[in-house]
Amino acid sequence: MAPVAAPDMIIPGIEDVVADSQRRDTSPTGQHPMVLNMGPQHPSTHGVLRLVLEIDGEAIVSLAPDIGYLHTGIEKTCEAKFYQQVVPLTDRIDYLCPMTNNLAYCLAVEKLLALEIPERAQVLRVLLNELTRIQSHLVWLGTHAMDIGALTVFLYCFREREELLRIFEAVSGQRMMTSYFRIGGVSLEPPLGFADAVQKFLNSFPEKIDQYENLLTGNPIWIGRIKNVGFLSAEDAIALGVTGPPARASGIDWDLRRDMPYSGYENYEFNVPVSTDGDVWARYIVRVQEMRESVKICQQALDRYLSFPTSARLVADAPKIILPNREQMKTQMESLIHHFKIVTEGFAVPAGEVYLAVESPRGEMGYYVVSDGTAKPYRVHMRNPSFATLQALEKMCKGRLLADVVAVIGSIDIVLGEIDR
Amino acid sequence: VGGTPNPLPVPNPGPTAQAPGAHSGPEPGPDPLRERPNPTGPLFGKEDVFAALPENSAVKALAPLAIDAKWDRQELTITVAKDSIVAACEASNSAGFTFFEDLTAVDWYPQEPRIQLSYHLLSMSLKQRVRVTVRLDSADLSISTITPVWPAANFYEREVFDLFGVNFLGHPRLTRIMMPDNWDGHPLRKDYPVEGYR
Numbered sequence: 001m002a003p004v005a006a007p008d009m010i011i012p013g014i015e016d017v018v019a020d021s022q023r024r025d026t027s028p029t030g031q032h033p034m035v036l037n038m039g040p041q042h043p044s045t046h047g048v049l050r051l052v053l054e055i056d057g058e059a060i061v062s063l064a065p066d067i068g069y070l071h072t073g074i075e076k077t078c079e080a081k082f083y084q085q086v087v088p089l090t091d092r093i094d095y096l097c098p099m100t101n102n103l104a105y106c107l108a109v110e111k112l113l114a115l116e117i118p119e120r121a122q123v124l125r126v127l128l129n130e131l132t133r134i135q136s137h138l139v140w141l142g143t144h145a146m147d148i149g150a151l152t153v154f155l156y157c158f159r160e161r162e163e164l165l166r167i168f169e170a171v172s173g174q175r176m177m178t179s180y181f182r183i184g185g186v187s188l189e190p191p192l193g194f195a196d197a198v199q200k201f202l203n204s205f206p207e208k209i210d211q212y213e214n215l216l217t218g219n220p221i222w223i224g225r226i227k228n229v230g231f232l233s234a235e236d237a238i239a240l241g242v243t244g245p246p247a248r249a250s251g252i253d254w255d256l257r258r259d260m261p262y263s264g265y266e267n268y269e270f271n272v273p274v275s276t277d278g279d280v281w282a283r284y285i286v287r288v289q290e291m292r293e294s295v296k297i298c299q300q301a302l303d304r305y306l307s308f309p310t311s312a313r314l315v316a317d318a319p320k321i322i323l324p325n326r327e328q329m330k331t332q333m334e335s336l337i338h339h340f341k342i343v344t345e346g347f348a349v350p351a352g353e354v355y356l357a358v359e360s361p362r363g364e365m366g367y368y369v370v371s372d373g374t375a376k377p378y379r380v381h382m383r384n385p386s387f388a389t390l391q392a393l394e395k396m397c398k399g400r401l402l403a404d405v406v407a408v409i410g411s412i413d414i415v416l417g418e419i420d421r
Numbered sequence: 422v423g424g425t426p427n428p429l430p431v432p433n434p435g436p437t438a439q440a441p442g443a444h445s446g447p448e449p450g451p452d453p454l455r456e457r458p459n460p461t462g463p464l465f466g467k468e469d470v471f472a473a474l475p476e477n478s479a480v481k482a483l484a485p486l487a488i489d490a491k492w493d494r495q496e497l498t499i500t501v502a503k504d505s506i507v508a509a510c511e512a513s514n515s516a517g518f519t520f521f522e523d524l525t526a527v528d529w530y531p532q533e534p535r536i537q538l539s540y541h542l543l544s545m546s547l548k549q550r551v552r553v554t555v556r557l558d559s560a561d562l563s564i565s566t567i568t569p570v571w572p573a574a575n576f577y578e579r580e581v582f583d584l585f586g587v588n589f590l591g592h593p594r595l596t597r598i599m600m601p602d603n604w605d606g607h608p609l610r611k612d613y614p615v616e617g618y619r
Contacts, residue, residue, distance in 0.1 A: 076613075351462075353539070379527045
């Protein structure tokens with residue numbers, strides 16, 4: 001039996017909001033409805049999101065998002081690059097979880113190439129991916145709390161985020177746009193002291209989560225601002241394509257790491273936090289629990305990583321796809337030829353199409369890569385979680401107060417870079 | 422140096438693949454596909470694919486509507502006619518593929534039919550995906566909207582309309598979503614100029 005969309009499930013466009021407000025002479029309360037423009041430079045929109053709201057007093061009658069301000073044509077740019085040159089572009093899509101994007105793209109191309117990745121590289125990828133998730137959730141928690149007026153939490157969260165960014169910098173040379181994963185493995189051996197730095201972070205971080213919770217979870221202002229606000233039912237979440245923490249906060253027990261595992265996630269023990277409340281509060285609780293679960297995965301991944309000998313490979317054994325190291329390149333003729341060919345003409349990828357999705361901090365991040373057998377992707381499409389989640393914004397805000405919009409936007413944790421691409 | 426392209430690696434069947442006909446032992450998880458192992462190599466043409474995957478829910482639901490099918494890299498693709506896309510989505514929805522993941526297009530210019538629409542549908546209960554594709558001729562780039570089945574398709578259809586110029590009939594409000602409203606052309610088409618003045 002196919003569910004049929006109720007009339008109010010149609011997501012209005014900006015023109016609808018404006019036209020509706022003009023059609024209505026008076027609102028139910030006897031006042032004239034008003035159209036309010038919010039953004040694109042509003043601090044609570046975490047980027048450049050413009051919202052057109054029809055309000056009756058302080059209540060939201062309808063709402064339409066206007067996106068595209070950050071559209072840079074990344075999908076088009078990908079078609080003009082070699083496969084390996086697309087990796088740095090994927091960082092720029094969702095700048096809060098660059099490693100997750102790198103991973104999703106690399107996995108998709110590896111699936112096209114049918115490449116086997118060494119286990120040590122897979123473990124390192126999982127470890128960095130979960131650190132990225134914690135880092136992204138820290139930015140979410142800090143900015144979400146700051147939007148609602150709890151400035152202290154922001155400073156606490158960014159203190160820990162700084163530690164993580166230092167680790168990323170040590171590993172890849174970059175704090176945010178890491179581009180660390182490569183098709184076939186990772187780009188570099190992690191530096192000395194990497195494991196110690198991660199272990200130090202993992203030892204201290206659960207206590208830091210307690211600090212955030214001390215500041216927020218029992219705080220009556222925080223509870224008053226987010227409890228029973230921005231409700232989204234499980235049916236609506238599925239109908240509107242919502243994934244990730246917002247879907248799990250609405251009672252959808254679905255996590256790609258557990259249910260459709262990739263990169264060896266089936267070998268890790270972790271729980272998937274789910275709530276059935278469906279409000280901003282539930283999304284807050286789910287994400288905070290996710291950070292604790294990520295620490296557990298990181299610890300398992302780090303232990304496993306340290307159990308490999310340091311001589312174990314971090315890239316697949318495919319010299320025509322993966323650049324040789326500098327030493328080989330300068331001493332061996334074969335390696336020099338491979339290096340030259342990869343850099344100048346790339347590597348051909350067998351024709352075909354794959355869709356590969358990973359669980360990003362915001363939900364299902366899918367890469368659809370179509371190859372025509374040449375060294376450049378014929379088409380790369382990113383299925384971004386924020387793009388779909390934004391469609392549910394109207395559902396969550398309708399009938400609520402204007403101030404709740406800020407809380408709801410914070411709770412769905414959108415990144416405009418990945419919406420507009 | 423140069424000239425011939427790199428020889429391609431031999432496709433690897435992947436960790437889950439087994440020889441057709443062999444029985445895998447009892448495995449955890451409710452995935453009915455596990456009972457009968459998936460075929461390893463690529464299969465093209467609907468007869469071959471449907472014969473190899475008789476118990477697949479998507480195959481069962483979409484077999485009457487399919488005009489072509491493909492099993493490649495452990496992913497199932499079913500092509501349907503343009504007129505039956507809404508019926509195909511409803512059939513998939515009833516068969517358990519209740520989650521609309523993604524819709525995008527691929528421009529095969531200058532081949533005809535030119536635009537390929539790829540709908541990715543997910544079944545959370547079966548832990549499977551299916552890709553439903555439609556090929557559109559450049560003479561008539563229009564297709565019915567699927568927003569009555571999944572409201573989530575709204576933004577995706579607007580994006581494909583904006584960047585590829587496909588007209589989704591019956592869409593609640595088909596306007597540009599990424600590019601400015603007064604933009605000329607559809608940037609993700611292959612014949613769209615990427616540099617210089619037009």
